[in-house]
Amino acid sequence: MSIRRFAFAALAGALFTTQALAADTLLNVSYDPTRELYQEFNSAFAQHWKAQGKGDVTIQQSHGGSGKQARSVIDGLRADVVTLALAGDIDELHRLGKLIPADWQSRLPDASTPYTSTIVFLVRKGNPKGLKDWGDLVKPGVEVITPNPKTSGGARWNFLAAWAWAKKQYGSDEKAQEYVTQLYKQVPVLDTGARGSTITFVNNRIGDVLLAWENEAFLALKEEGGDALEIVVPSLSILAEPPVAVVDRNVERKGTRELATAYLNHLYSEEGQRIAAKNFYRPRNAKVAAEFAEQFPQLELVTIDGAFNGWKEAQPKFFSDGGVFDQIYQAH
Amino acid sequence: MLRRTSPVIPGFGLTLGYTLCYLSFLVLIPLAALFVKTAELTWEQFVAITTSARVLAALKLSFATAFGAALLNGVIGTLLAWVLVRYRFPGRKLIDALIDLPFALPTAVAGIALTALYAPNGLIGQFASAVGLKIAYSPLGITLALTFVTLPFVVRTLQPVLADIPREVEEAASCLGAKPLQVFRHVLVPALLPAWLTGFALAFARGVGEYGSVIFIAGNMPGKTEILPLLIMVKLDQYDYAGATAIGVLMLVVAFILLLLINLLQRYIRTR
Numbered sequence: 001m002s003i004r005r006f007a008f009a010a011l012a013g014a015l016f017t018t019q020a021l022a023a024d025t026l027l028n029v030s031y032d033p034t035r036e037l038y039q040e041f042n043s044a045f046a047q048h049w050k051a052q053g054k055g056d057v058t059i060q061q062s063h064g065g066s067g068k069q070a071r072s073v074i075d076g077l078r079a080d081v082v083t084l085a086l087a088g089d090i091d092e093l094h095r096l097g098k099l100i101p102a103d104w105q106s107r108l109p110d111a112s113t114p115y116t117s118t119i120v121f122l123v124r125k126g127n128p129k130g131l132k133d134w135g136d137l138v139k140p141g142v143e144v145i146t147p148n149p150k151t152s153g154g155a156r157w158n159f160l161a162a163w164a165w166a167k168k169q170y171g172s173d174e175k176a177q178e179y180v181t182q183l184y185k186q187v188p189v190l191d192t193g194a195r196g197s198t199i200t201f202v203n204n205r206i207g208d209v210l211l212a213w214e215n216e217a218f219l220a221l222k223e224e225g226g227d228a229l230e231i232v233v234p235s236l237s238i239l240a241e242p243p244v245a246v247v248d249r250n251v252e253r254k255g256t257r258e259l260a261t262a263y264l265n266h267l268y269s270e271e272g273q274r275i276a277a278k279n280f281y282r283p284r285n286a287k288v289a290a291e292f293a294e295q296f297p298q299l300e301l302v303t304i305d306g307a308f309n310g311w312k313e314a315q316p317k318f319f320s321d322g323g324v325f326d327q328i329y330q331a332h
Numbered sequence: 333m334l335r336r337t338s339p340v341i342p343g344f345g346l347t348l349g350y351t352l353c354y355l356s357f358l359v360l361i362p363l364a365a366l367f368v369k370t371a372e373l374t375w376e377q378f379v380a381i382t383t384s385a386r387v388l389a390a391l392k393l394s395f396a397t398a399f400g401a402a403l404l405n406g407v408i409g410t411l412l413a414w415v416l417v418r419y420r421f422p423g424r425k426l427i428d429a430l431i432d433l434p435f436a437l438p439t440a441v442a443g444i445a446l447t448a449l450y451a452p453n454g455l456i457g458q459f460a461s462a463v464g465l466k467i468a469y470s471p472l473g474i475t476l477a478l479t480f481v482t483l484p485f486v487v488r489t490l491q492p493v494l495a496d497i498p499r500e501v502e503e504a505a506s507c508l509g510a511k512p513l514q515v516f517r518h519v520l521v522p523a524l525l526p527a528w529l530t531g532f533a534l535a536f537a538r539g540v541g542e543y544g545s546v547i548f549i550a551g552n553m554p555g556k557t558e559i560l561p562l563l564i565m566v567k568l569d570q571y572d573y574a575g576a577t578a579i580g581v582l583m584l585v586v587a588f589i590l591l592l593l594i595n596l597l598q599r600y601i602r603t604r
Binding site for chain 1: 468575
């Protein structure tokens with residue numbers, strides 16, 4: 001039965017074809033708004049790597065929602081490095097995937113966060129509703145656009161920034177919960193990701209204020225030309241820390257540890273920091289920060305570790321099933 | 333049962349083997365994995381997840397909007413199929429080709445385009461909101477998106493059947509004294525109903541599982557405009573794989589029962 005044998009061979013061939021991966025390619029799995037940042041950084045790093053006499057390197061980028069990206073890596077996507085929206089998502093690479101050690105965040109400077117951002121307000125030109133600070137967002141008739149914190153890393157920073165302000169303003173967890181409950185009652189659309197919310201606010205012209213990553217707000221302003229939108233900086237916000245990590249299991253399998261480590265270290269170099277700042281991320285390096293001081297407004301920033309005892313405590317308290325966020329919608 | 337009368341494609345063993353292999357890899361193994369993953373939960377946990385107020389609200393919304401969309405397509409799709417089969421007019425081929433477009437278009441594109449049109453500030457939405465009707469960010473918007481995405485099903489299943497009914501049959505019925513409504517009721521409906529039900533069931537099943545287009549237009553408010561597939565994504569984003577598969581199993585079972593009922597209805601109509 002030659003047909004049968006042929007058919008079997010074809011089937012086996014289809015199943016067991018594997019592709020060889022060259023050692024000088026690197027896959028960076030990142031979240032949504034970093035697309036422009038890493039496009040610029042990758043070509044800079046490739047030049048830097050070649051200048052050191054290490055040969056050519058091809059860097060592939062993958063972007064998507066932070067949680068979804070972490071899940072892809074846990075499920076087997078061979079990422080050499082991950083650069084995600086929050087430490088909680090990289091923690092899962094350890095907890096669920098055993099891909100990295102538990103102490104991953106202490107392996108690089110600044111808790112593995114080479115650049116930071118914060119949460120600001122994007123409003124219509126002229127700020128017609130006069131929104132100056134978090135307290136103005138719950139005035140009657142103000143519509144607030146923010147994604148769902150259960151599906152969006154950025155939205156979790158939004159939520160925590162609002163909470164941190166209310167806690168400081170009113171002094172207690174109960175009052176803070178009352179404030180965020182009122183705030184989310186004024187949210188007409190809960191998109192699943194930060195880019196979805198930006199489309200709702202900018203393109204579909206829904207709502208009076210968009211809670212956004214500072215870098216997204218600057219980018220929206222830059223693309224849109226500044227004719228219809230402006231940024232409002234609240235009195236207090238959160239220091240959003242999107243961390244980076246080498247995925248140990250994958251780099252060992254592929255033999256790319258040296259390359260992957262150099263790639264992340266280069267983010268801390270002056271060149272890397274400057275590229276981050278040019279793409280509206282706040283640099284850690286003091287010298288580069290001084291160069292871009294005019295670009296980033298000064299405001300009081302709380303940290304996830306300082307105000308919320310880290311993601312390990314914040315995630316279950318606020319965003320797990322039955323947590324504070326779910327209670328907002330059960331109250332209806 | 334299996335009479336082997338001169339098959340066109342050689343080898344019963346080979347073809348059946350391929351079919352089973354194909355079905356296993358594409359359908360059975362993934363579905364089995366769904367149940368295996370869900371089995372990590374105890375029965376109490378499973379019941380607690382699948383009967384929580386939010387899941388039930390989403391279940392109702394998902395199935396109601398998919399049913400509404402399938403029904404709407406059942407009516408409009410029948411009209412479309414009728415026009416395309418029974419009349420010859422310039423541009424007919426073009427419209428015929430347009431019918432399949434909702435399948436080719438990425439659903440996210442459809443969702444974003446529909447939202448831009450039907451949002452309160454959109455081109456069409458502004459008139460609707462002027463009379464107090466909210467289309468985008470309401471169940472109505474979800475139904476609209478599903479109607480768009482599932483448009484081809486009823487049209488494409490009805491077209492060949494309708495083309496097979498000769499006009500003479502209707503003429504004969506008229507000659508025998510049937511009034512137009514009677515011709516429709518007693519000649520056309522019985523011939524078309526099984527195919528119509530197939531198209532309806534396909535549109536319904538597709539609509540229940542649709543995600544890409546809906547999330548843009550739904551507004552995604554928990555308990556109000558949150559569809560079941562989104563709840564699955566929410567669970568996944570919390571790394572709650574078992575919880576996500578539990579909702580998946582719930583959807584699968586409900587959809588299976590409904591499709592089975594439609595099939596039984598079809599058989600009842602055929603054997604009547």
